[in-house]
Amino acid sequence: MTVATPERLAWVRRILRSRWGVIGVVAVVVLVGSSYLQIPWIGDLSTWLIQKAPPQAYIFVQYAVPIGFGALCGLLCERSGVVNIGIEGMMLTAAFVAFLAGAYLDPVLGSPWAAFAAVFFGIFAAMLLSALHAWLSITVKADQIISGTVINILALGGTAFFNQLLVSTSGLQGTRTLPKIQVPDQIADIPLVGWLINAVFNQGPIAISLFVFVGLLHVLLWRSRWGLRTRAVGEHPKAADTVGIDVYRTRYTNVILGGVFAGLAGAFLTLELSNSFEDGLTGGKGFIGLAALIFGRWTPIGALGGALLFGTALTLQLISRIPSSAPGGPLGEWVATVPPQLFGAIPYVLTIIILAGVVGRAIPPAADGVPYDKESRG
């Protein structure tokens, strides 16, 4: 960039000097150009990304919310050195308890309030299970994978048992779903940003809170005393202990707080997305959350990105055969031939690739999964 440019165009120069700036400019040019020229394949993708995907983005977000909360639950646990594969079970239990609480509270509190109150019951249930996980993996020093497995089996059996005992036989109906914010068309139609506002805010309260929590955790994890302690305990508990950080307490706090997020994920499924419960409702969303966490390299924003990507992949499974939602042209024809199961497998395959380090290796916190023993000399 030796050509002298006027001072008021300095921002252009700055963009063109940074790598991401150049990539962004090229991407925009390719997107708009190929879409306008209707080039097959690339143009189809661009048209879909520019025209069809943005109005549907709020659906992608809906799919991403339980995954994202699951990832945040894993984030709090693993950053402090406790592996949690029981997220799935915590989520499932919370979903069931929230559903049940909503159904029972409905006659007492009335429609929206019963659902709001039920959210706390769901959170409480998940916190109880995560307290069990914390006790087993921190105090008892049982193997953390085993503890998580126990929680998953317990949750699967327990929810199925009580669902049949209390719900299926009595025909209990869930309370109405949490009210959604309706984004007015004038705002949703604003060019460039309207769709983004729509995607984030055309949601219920739990979904919106995900974005708040991700932002909050991002700041807290790197800028607060809690965050520093958490990371220290997760990377090198002995060193943390030496400088006076209570390793056990930090881990307990984090694992139980993680339960809050698993609880929100569950409550989202039975109080916001739908108002019914069925056996095995979570269907692996807790495990995809774990995948999103790894994909996002154990950071809150990365985990949200992973959740959005995986949520989109799962949505594609549904919309790939609907012409009004899927891409057009040869790309659309090809997408319609891709078996939906393969879209479903994308999150898992991507996670394995990331773990294998083929594209940028994912490295967990150093003390992840290692029980801390105050008296050991390790």
Added chain:
Amino acid sequence: MTAEGSAAPTGMNLDPMTLLGSGGRRQQIATTILAIVLGVVLGGVLIIVAALLQGRGFLPGLPLEAYRAMLDGSFLCAKGFAKDAWTCKEGGLLDLKALGNTLNVATPLTLAGLSVAFGFRAGLFNIGAQGQFLVGAFVAAVVGSTPILTGPLHVVLALAAGMLGGAAWGFIPGLLKAWRGAHEVVVTIMLNYVAYLILNWLASSQSMFRDPSASLPRTREALPDAQLPIMIPDTKAHLGYLVALGTVFAIWFLLFRTTLGFEIRTVGINAFAAKYAGIRTAFIAVLTMSIAGGLAGLGGAAELLGVVKGYPAEFLTNYGFDAIAVALLARAHPIGVVGSALLFAALRAGAGTMARAADMPADIIVIIQALIILFVAAEVVLRRLLPGLRRRKTAAPAAAAA
């Protein structure tokens, strides 16, 4: 897990003490029995609570009735119990039909449980038994439904093919572990889903595999020659259980009577020491995961060739997950696997009768199963309940941790 990843010897994720149980064998057996008793007692309490929730009032006798029905549905012929009349024929003590069902459930549980236990021995947590089980079942279905051989050789070939399929699926996490240090737990969780989804697609929409006459999508049925023959006449018990017992013996021999088994167990107890002693830890990790995958795959093949016959696109089975519970209760010992698989199989096979007798959802047995392994996991806590054994715990863990 170490930050250096692949630089460190593999197989260091599991604390052998929590898995294999510290202390002597007597202590292990005592805590295991205590865990089972506590699980069963708590399950009984749950039955009483559930009856209260159902509005049937306080029924303290209900758990006994339920457990009796469970035994009845799984192998016993109990007298004076109304709902068992149709299962028992000649007034013997053993209900062969019910026992046959139990053995059929025990077959995949034993093999898949052996798979998880084998991984434990090398310090590897094979959560992927479920996926390897599915792959084994699918491959066995494909080979079994293709007329390649006739006679008993066909079933042998189908079983072997299923085992190889499972081994291939177990090889992937083993390789990624040894080569890149990728944690086998996460990789196998992901591979479980990948296996389910890909096989679902192959069985439902690929005409090469799909049975055109089946209303629910599934693969073609295994040919009669490729099916496992019935072992006890007039029951459904197939030969798979004998295959499973033979495999248990082979694995026991491999682990405790061969050099390779010694190397595997050494890596499981202390991978750093094993590497220092010249054991190829990476090779052991790959081999262990492959063998574990093969065992789970064999379980899938036996289940398919003995029970389901054609691979259903939506194969809703939990054997691969229950296998984790089996291996934990068995303290990763092959012989223990036989016992714990039989226990969980009896619970499963008797769940229906139990549910009918107690008028309660059959999922109660899943809760009992989870409670039992919860107590196994919290073994340290249990040990405090066993005063006679408390003093013995100091010596052995120190030796294991050295």
